[in-house]
Amino acid sequence: MRTFTTTVAVAGFALGILAATTVGSRADDSKLEQLKSQGFARLAIANEPPYTAVAADGKVSGAAPDVAREIFKRLGVADVAASISEYGAMIPGLQAGRFDVVTAGLFMKPERCAAVAYSEPVLCDAEAMLVKKGNPKGFKSYEDVAKDTAATIGAPGGGTEEKLALNAGVPRDRVIVVPDGQSGIKMLQDGRIDAYSLPVLSINDLMKKANDPNLEVIAPVQGAPVYCDGAAFNKKDTALRDAFDVELAKMKKSGEFAKIVEPYGFSAKAALSTTRDKLCAAK
Ligand code: 6CS
DSSP: OHHHHHHHHHHHHHHHHHHHHHHHHHHHHHHHHHHHHHHHEEHHHHOOOOEEEEEEEEEESSSSHHHHHHHHHHHOEEEEEEEEEHHHHHHHHHTTTTTSSEEEEOOOOHHHHTTTTSOOOOOOOEEEEETTTOOOOOOSSSHHHHHSSSSOOEEEEEEEEHHHHHHOOGGGEEEEOOHHHHHHHHHTTSSSOSSSEEEHHHHHHHHHHOOOTTTEOOOOOOOOOOEBBOOOGGGGGGGHHHHHHHHHHHHHHTHHHHHHGGGGGGOHHHHOOOOOOEEEHOO
């Protein structure tokens, strides 16, 4: 009886897997079909130029959305619609179905790679700090901020720089969550933080716009890795991610990828020189 039961159980189990796989792959493929009929893909962005930007008229630009818009167009999805999110809310929002993809410079790290389905690399960058002119506290690394018991550092909530500062030993109460670039500049100018940390290209963009001779850029932050982002998809949408990667690879090969990202200051070569697997395995 037991054999019979086992046999039935095994058969049932195998049928179940087959059905799930079929349904899964059908569901997987239908995500692209759903976006095609929807007419747009919902992007999560942070509005942090040159990675992502929303103009006063609502127009979305920045290297990550521009690459995504072009790839979705090639996949038959006519346009993209973006909503602004804090970095720390992007993955939960993606998992909850509030976005179809995160295209925001969300850097690949093992814990994020476990939570989403990343495309191959798109935008790479080192880390920077904005400080008062003359760098009065002599910051070169996140460890330097940790050692100075009175120092505070601003960083995006749930962002890489917040994590780097905490991991370097800066206590939680000295890592200040900063909602956006303009607030970071203001908090630094008012002396409410001693440093503001973002990736190099974001800090340079803010510095140029602030046009304040009393500020200084420290870049790269010593000891911090060069990170790369990818477009981040829900783990159940790997067929859509794979289709995205096919078009991304073609654009990298043809030079069209470089034509989009390099005017923003990003190096196409940096993205071509690494892979998702390498970045997701990095310690
Ligand atoms: O991936 C991140 O967490 C970081 N990426 C960018 C583009 N800006 C700040 C953020 O912390």
